Amino acid sequence: MRLATVIDGTAHAAALRRRAAEIAGRLRRETGTAPGLATVLVGDHPASQVYVRAKGRACAGAEVSAFDIRLPGDISEARLASEIEQLNRDERIDGVLVQLPLPRHIDPHRILGSIDPAKDVDGFHPLNVGRLWNGLPTMIPCTPQGCIRLLRTVHIDLSGRHAVVIGRSNIVGKPLVALLLQADCTVTVVHSKTRNADEICRSADIVIAAAGRPGMVKGDWIKPGATVIDVGINPAPTPEGRGRVVGDVDFLSVSEIAGAITPVPGGVGPMTIACLLLNTLLAACRRRGIADPAI
């Protein structure tokens, strides 16, 4: 039996982080300034704390100054917006990232819309979302960007391929659709109300799973040789109570059928953080009037 090639997201992300460090070094030499990223964490959501810490560590490795803003979970929406306003005005900061999800009493659309679009390194501001759909220069959301970068390691040309995206969230599924269309894929979206997800997936050259449903995509959903990108990060503690995460793809059965597959962990996750660094450097260059670096 021939098993799928495992796409090593950790290695690809390390290469991107090295590139980010090079660009940061060049910025320092040419402008005497360090790029800066502010992460805003509201409340004490455990997974969010882990993500924010990982982002801070990645900044340190790429010589990007990290500003770790922690705010109480009962902060008012107006106060949070005014904190972001301060970060928008702070010259040391090139990127502002508000860690999602926000507490239920805060409207995420208002908060994401209050970030200066030039500092919106997550690419969630409506202006940047519109630019993405119109194919204009923008900030490409980090996780979808990481997926496309991994896909490109397998397919130099995506044109004409049938890509199925499972999930239609604003942060993963929808931007992925925009990016895949730009790459001339034929795109189908599967979501929670889709009736024949397995059948649709079987016709795909590329399946990207972002549903938050552990092990949902099985081997018999996959066309032989297809490429499978697993975005899911689902907590699945071991019987001994040790922390562990699994993806949306049943790795064992799918790797017997697919041509290439990303693992969880070690696939899309590390790429998301590397792309955040790249977006921060892109924002830093643009704010200093420097041409976008080749990445």
Ligand code: NAD
């Ligand atoms: P979400 O809950 O906002 O959206 C999930 C989407 O999946 C929805 O659009 C829903 O319609 C669809 N869906 C749910 N159940 C389905 C089903 N049975 N069949 C088909 N579609 C279904 O989630 P999200 O924020 O987009 O995240 C999705 C997954 O990706 C989660 O596991 C999340 O932890 C993970 N994630 C990973 C990264 C990363 O860096 N790797 C980043 C963001 C999210």
